[in-house]
Amino acid sequence: MKIHPKPEKELERLKALKEYAVLDSLPEKEYNSITQLASYICGTPIALVSLIDSQRQWFKSTIGIDVTETSREDSFCQYTIMGDGVFEVSNALENEIFADNPLVTGAPKIRFYAGAPLHDANGFNLGSLCVIDTKPKILTEEQKNALQLLAGQVVLLLDARKKNLDLNKSQREFQNFIDLSKDLVCIANVDGLFYKVNPAFTSVLGYSKEELEGSPFVNFIHPDDLASTYHEVEKLSRGELTISFENRYLCKNGKYVVLSWNTSPDPLTGNLYCIARNMTKEKEAEQSLIDGNRLLDESQSIAKIGSWKFDLVTNDLIWSEGHYRIFELDKMPTDQLYKAYRSRIHKDDLAKLNKVSIDVNKTGKDFKIKYRIVFPDQRVKHILEIGQPFKNENGEVTELKGIIQDITAITMAEQKIIQKSKEIQDIRSALDESAIVSISNQMGLLTYVNDNFCTISKYAKDELIGKDQRSITGHFPEESAKITLRTIVKDTIWKGEMRNLAKDGSYYWEKATIVPFLDEKNNPYQYISISTDITDQKNAEENLNYALLNLEKKNKELDQFAYVVSHDLKAPLRAINNLSEWIVEDMPDMPKEASANFDLLRGRVLRMENLINGVLEYSRIGRVEIEKETIDLELMLRQIIDSIVPDEGFEITVDDNFPIIVTERILLQQVFSNLISNAVKHNNKSLGKIECHYQSVSGFHQFSIKDNGPGIAEAYHKKVFEVFQTIEARDVKESTGIGLSIVKKIIEEKGGTIHIESEQNKGCNFIFTVPK
Amino acid sequence: MNQKLVNILLIEDDEVDVMNVKRAFSKNKIMNPLFIAGNGVEALEMLKDKIIPLPKIIILDINMPKMNGIEFLKIVRENEKLKNISVFVMTTSNEDSDKIDAYNLNVAGYILKPLSFEKFVTSVATLKNFWQLCEM
């Protein structure tokens, strides 16, 4: 077995060879030239550039044979690459290694071989440059040197080739890069023409390469952006770079796209190397973002919401516009904001806030807190703050994020509701306390009764709920029950008095208001009845009515009595009177004493009649209802004066301001008659003067009857008004003594007053008032 | 003037009052035949049974036993033969109700008996004048 030599680092050598990418490549005339030279210089018919692969040797260039490769095992070059110098085999037949080599024994019948290794820069022998003859030979030193030099050239060629390939590859890669780039890559020259554009131009703008290259780029720019573009170009011409310059380009389809340019001028050529990015989508996205942000802000503003972010480590606080607005602060740096925030907090709520912070740190849970903020002008807002903690890699809470909401309005409303609720509750309690309340459903079954209801109806609550309310209430004639029902069923409120049946069979009265509650269709779905217990009042009313009836009856009886009394008493009186008169008449010879006695008798009888009349009259006052009339008082006075006052011996004056009033004629008539007749009766002067005066005082008519008679001493000013009281003995002045008491009673019954102004012997003035 | 003296029926229960009327009549020289009935029932009997000649004037008291003046008057007014007799009420009753009842039954006058006899005589005088005027 022959051992085939392998150089050290064979794998690296193979790798290096691979990198030359020369295996299986097409013949190239540069290599052919070298093999030609080698063949000339060495005087051999065959020259090869062979590269030793892992299993084969492959020929880059061949002179004199047609084969492109042979197996590595059979090659001579495999020995060549083992060393650094020329490997010569003068006579292959005599070399024991090669004697039985198929290439020796068979075609091409190699007898002579000389090869110089292809030695790359890294020390790997890639293959060899070799010359081969079919006759044995020996090379001269010069020939060997030449061979080595040529081998070196081959390596140079290979290197150059490799470089070229690499360059090509780079170039291709680069070209790919440009071609495949989504960005628009181009070269423009200082004249403003597109020189070279990449396919992205076409895909973005729609123009073909031909339409663009050679055209001025300004043709495609949005007219509004031309000015700024020129400015940029000018900058570029001065050698400045353009970074992120945006302008709009017109696409073939008429739409505009926004391109952001990064351009570098080449100072030597003046060309502009440009890369543009289609920012349209980004721009749109940006706009969306701006819009979105604005929308968010607006929403926040409408909803009175603000957002915040707080860094626990640095105490940096970031607020949204909405947040600033709610807190009514101007935008300020994040490190100052926290302080400003704290300064707004209501002092009573700071402790609450602090506790919450501590809790959040400990538990890492979301929090929700309500607190108040106070403004310099003492206004207060209510804030609801919600926050979420965010942890770092160590599990510690480092950041809080959340939102706040201005819930002032809500809080105020809530407070109002609470207040109103309480009010309603209070009213309800008061109602419950004071009134009898029951609620029935549309069927008339009780769904609620309050305590008062139970107390008064004497039923327990559970005996009532679900029962038909008619079993208790409205025990009165069917007609009125129907009317009540009709009223409330028609969605009208019913008010009235009802008699109800209590559990123990007793009746009680209530004054009720029944209100139907209407649903959206205006149909009653329940009735609420609120009533007060008027049983006592009703009883009182009944009692009163009864008492009044009684009183009327008694009055009638009294009237009857008075009539009978007066009539029956008077009859015998008359008889006595007449009989005594006739006796005197029939006995003209009666002694004077006797007839005087009879006179006395008759006088007494007369007195008695007057007394009886007076008593009758007196008892009538106030009992009998007299109709009121419109009376001309002056006229009435005149009439009275005419009938009572004698023409002779008296002088009457009446004020001319006596009013016309509405009153009971007969009563005033009695008063005036009485007073005037008194004045006449008691007159002790030759010329009796009677004055009638009137004065209007607040709320009253004031009248006075003044005479110039004997007057009444002050001591008797009250006494004269008493019943049966006379100033003089009746024998001296016939007087029932009832007149003035009647006058006083009449006046006082009407609500007026009467008093006397008089002194003994200085006349008398009776002053009385009557309410208007 | 021819004076045919008409009959007068006095219906009065009180003895003294009857005397009153008689004396007053005589004082006034009223000569008309005077018939007396003590109460309504008696009067009706007298009238219906023609115990007395038909009077043209009735002087009627109201307060009487058995049948009072108003009741009597009602019956008279319903009686064909008696209803056109002129009735003069003479009574102590000052009650409105009696007056109304009397006038509703168309009495020719309603006179209150005064307490004093003298006054009564004067009233009777007036009455006589009136009767004469009417040619009663």
Next chain:
Amino acid sequence: MLNGSHKLTPVPKIVLIDLNRTKNKEINVLNAIRNHPDLKSILMFVITHSDYGKNKTTALNLNIAGYIPLSFEIQQLNHFFSVLNDYWNIIEFSSQK
């Protein structure tokens, strides 16, 4: 005057009627008054200038308070009215309207 649009109020308690002009008309008036529920209790005094016996009977049937023949001599008129006046003064009237 006692009825209708020219109604006198208060309703008079005394009516003095001259029965001469057209006897039928006056008799009708008397009837009318006696038949009227509000007016039937009025005291009626009838003056006549002639001696119609028939009328007197009718009048008495209607319970005339006084049926008075009258001629137009002045003394008679004076006397007539003073007697009537005296009479009217002595009789009582109800205080009803």
